[in-house]
Amino acid sequence: MSTTNGTSTASDRTDAETEDAGEQINTEDNQIEKEVHDEDEEGRSELFFSDLDLNLCILYLQVLDWAYGMNQTLPVLSLQDEDRLVILYICAHVAVMYDHTSNAQHLLQGHCSPITCLCASEDRRWLVTADMGQESLVIIWDAYTGIPVRTLFDCHPEGGVSAMALSKDSKYLVTVGAAAVQRVCIWNWTDESESPECQVDLSPKYGCQVCCRTTFNMVLGSLSQSIFHYDGVLAFTATSAGNIVLWDKQTQSVSRHPVVRKAVKLVPLQKEAITVLTLIDSFIVTGDVNGHIKFYDGNLKLINVYNEFSLDPIRSISFSKEKPSISDLGYPKDCTLNAKPFVIRNFVLSTTHATAVHVNAQRNVPQTLLKEHVEPLEAVACHPKQPLVAMGSHSGTIKVWDYEHKKAACSRVFQPHKQIQCITYDPQGFYLAVGFASGALQIVDACTLQSDGKEGLHYSQDSITHLTFSQDSRYLAAADTGKAVTLLRRCKEGTQEVWKYQGRHHSHYKPIQDLLFGVDLDSSQPRLLSLGMDRWLVEYDLQNSGEDGLLILSSERIEQSAVPTCMMWYPPLTPEHFLLTASNLYKMKLFNATSKMCSHITLQPKIGCPLKLSRVEPGQYLDGRPPGKTRLLLEEVLVRPAGGAHPVDCNCICHLTILLLHLHICRSLEASAALGGKDMLPFYNLLEGGRDGQLFREMEEYFYYCQLQNQDLDTMDTRLVSTCIPLADVPFLMRALGFYPTEQELEDMQNEVKFSRYAETRNYVTDIDLEEFIKLYVNHRPASGIARQELCNAFQVLGKPDERGRYTIDRDELLELLQARGNTFL
Known part of the structure; x- marks a missing residue:
């Protein structure tokens, strides 16, 4: 299909793909309904259980409802129109269209890896996102419908996309690869071609411009952002020393050789580093590390400045697509001698501290739209009685969010201990315990996040990794990276309730995986258990423990080669009381709560990686079954993203502060069970x-x-x-x-x-x-069989290296080990 108008072509495709998407969704709904109800007399589904069915069921099982946090290393774009204040920002592998007017989100999902690039057309009709994952994608979205209209697969297979931009008419898209030798591709995304219009590999020497201190006899600073002048000839580059470098063509003659520009002038605008440089209407706009926004004319003459907002360093500035009317009254005066009305579009800016602010240019009033965690999100806890979720980060900030009304309930910044590692509510919802990387522990009011006067408890020099309350909220246990468990007890001293130290025990020789309180069925007294990577399950003697030390009641090795990952109390569905554990070998085990004997082993759902957290969904039964068939909610949780500016760990949710909230659909659970079939x-x-x-x-x-x-x-x-x-x-x-x-x-x-x-x-x-x-x-049986690497590791443990460095073992020695040393050697 050929066309001379890229926008109209994309619009037509948008309408067609919108209809296709609707038909696809309806088809998938019908397929699930058919697979649930269309069964033969023997209880077998007439459709075979395929990978497509499983993926479809998983898609319906977890519907992304809300995304908390933002990637502050990427820009925030203004999609504002006359009626709505809408912004676009990135949250992990999702692009979020946030309507501040109605407090609603529209989530653009399609990337499997964290998004690393974002741009939009000048009219804000088309949005483009890209990632740097193993199977990198470039997706063009229709901003009106939120539906993808074009996807470029593996356009830069060597490492994904590091930068991109749309042409002025939105017809062409330029992408820059992230490989060692960067490739620049220009795509006509409005046609059906799967290859770029043109491409070129950039020599690594192009990344080093010959421009140093001796060029202008003054400090230049590191180059940051660049823009073209209105005439398309001159180019400007901002520096970390507050300067602007002017680039001009070396020759005015027309030739077939590439245009070469040379630094011809250095303009010292300010002393502070310039972090943002952009162009809007007839103004050149800068943002700096002091949070100031300045407007210049084409000759770099200062026209106006916004310096009263008390902002952090500016990361991006995006202007509304709506042009202001010159006849509008009420605009502030500029800072020139003529003091003319400064008529400019409304704009949205973002800072390096994960804050998005909207500025009404006519009223000169800033409005905070988002304020998220600055450092990586390390801890998440849900309130047991109310629709609240608490989030803690390494910046020392705890933010409590009402996920029912989609608004912040309260927040607090902790000093002097900053790096929050874990948080948890007590079963009644009265207290919130906070563990820090310094080993400090603080217990605050769950509603106000305020302490009772005591600033903190410090019984360990190691980072706190786990916190848990007993069912009656009388005990609090903490595990740390020193492989030790600390116990606190709530007591009354006069009219006040205080937490007293009850003991501490170094009970494991490898990191502690989980910490759990329970209730003894005979005495109704609390029980405390810890599960370590060393495969030992340890129970503590709470009744006889005191300041002299935390005593151990029993310890059992529950695994041989597998490493346990988590544990929970099995719901009281049987006359016996069980403890449920999960391992890295995709197995779940039931242990008798009294004898610690293994009573049952079952295969885990093998989706992604092994289970890291398991819990019983309290109160409501989302799968529609009666209380006698309580659903176990087993999920893999990633709340420790990596902290770098360039994500390299694809297992992380994101490299910044992200929390994704999923809704579990009842019908999908029934469909999942039906897809598996009945009986055997x-x-x-x-x-x-x-x-x-x-x-x-x-x-x-x-x-x-x-x-x-x-x-x-x-x-x-x-x-x-x-x-x-x-x-x-x-x-x-x-x-x-x-x-x-x-x-x-x-x-x-x-x-x-x-x-x-x-x-x-x-x-x-x-x-x-x-x-x-x-x-x-x-x-x-093993969930995945025996891998080659496991055999190699066994030979390294049992064997000896030969002259070529290969590990070998004598047959007689192996037989002797098998007969005399027991079951496992790893």
Whole structure:
């Protein structure tokens, strides 16, 4: 499709893609409804469970509702019109169109990696975002509808996009790659071509302009931003020394050679560093580190200055697309001798301290639109009774946000301890405990964030990593990077309640993964447990602990090679009381709360990375099931973004202060369950080849062979028909299928079956049928098999390097280790 008007072409495509998007959403809705209800008599879904279905279900399961925070390293753009005050900014991998007038967000989602570039057309109709991820994207959005109209895939596969801009007519887009040898591409994004109109690789020497102190016999400063003059010939560059460098063509002759510009003049505008340089109407605009905004004419003559807003260093300035009327009255006078009315568009500016401010040029009044955390967001906690979420950062700021009404409830900046590491509410919602990187601990009022007079408790020199309250709010436990647990108790002293030190114990030799309070079912007294990366589960003796030390009641090693990641109390759905743990090998385990015996092992949802946090959704049942079927909410939480200006860790939410709030849709949970199928179908799907595959047929053959062997293969008597095999045959059957569990794993399997009905019947289970065996096999075998690197690590531990540096082990030594040293060596 060819056209001479890029804007009209994009508009047509926008309308068409808007209709396509609506049809796609409706189609996906119908597909989910069909898969939920269209089942045959045997309870099997007529549609196969595919990766597309799973991704679709995940898409519907988590709907992004609100984005907290902003990336202050990228500009904030003004999308303001006559009726609405709208801005555009970046929050992790999402572009946010925030309507301050109605306090609403429209989220532009499509990037898998944090967005690193943002620009807009002059009329603010088209928005462009780009990232620097492994599969980098450039997406052009329609600002009116919020729908993507064009996506450029892998336009810079070497490292993504580092800079981009739209032409004045919005038809062409220029992108600059982030590779070592940068490539500049010019795209006609309004056509269907998947390749740029032209491209060129820039030599690295172009990044070093020959312009130093001796050029002008004065301090130049580091170059920051550059713009063209109105005539398109001259170019201006701002510097960190407050100067403006003027660039002009070296020759006026017309030639085919590239235009070369030379620094011809240095204009000292101010002493402070200039951080922003832009052009609007007939003015050249600068922003500096003092938070001042200055307007100059084309000859760099000062026209007006805004220096009374008390702002932080300016990061970006964006003007409204609406031009002011010269006949409008009320504009302030400029700072020239003639004192003419200074008529300028309204503008939005952002600062390096994550603040966005709107300035009404006519009334000369600033309005704060956003004020977010400056440092990386390290801690998040939800109020147990109210729709509030508290967020803490390394800047020492705690901000409590009302996520129901989408507004800030209260905030506080802590001094002198700044770097907040973790926060938590007590179960009643009266207290908020704050842990700092310095090891200090502070307990404040949950409503006001004010302390009771005592500025802090300091019992550790190591950073606090975990905080948890007991159910009755009488105890507070803290874990730190020193692998120790500290216990505090709330007591009365006269008319005041104070927190007293109860003891501290260095109970782990590797970092503590989780800290948890519970309630003893017999005595109703609090219980405290810690789970370490060293695979030890430790329970503490709260009743006999005091200032002399925190005593240990029991300690159990709960894993062999897996590393536990979190734990929680299993909901009281059975007569027994269980503790649920998760590990990095995608397994969840149920332990008897009293004996610490492993009672059940199940496979984790293998989406992304292993579970880092697990909890029971209290109060309401979002999946529509009765209280007897409480839903476990298992999620992977990333609240520790990296702190650099250039994100390199794609596992992080963002490199700045970001919190994304998701809504869980009830219908999607039912659809997810239906996609898996009923009865044994989900377990068959987890076998290679499914129910019709070779693995299932081998299981059946081995199972029937075990039945025959237990009734004597050579007997001539009438055989007794049975559907079960003795529990003692399970280890042999597992090994026959290629799964070689350790003795501890075999004991866990047998205990799982043996005690499965003991709480109800007080009898042991001594045999197992084929369906139960398949469940046991699916849940206990390794989730991902054995990786090559694991074998290499084993040889490094057990073997010795030869003359070529390869690790080898003698066969006899290996057999001796297997027979004499036990189950695991890693």
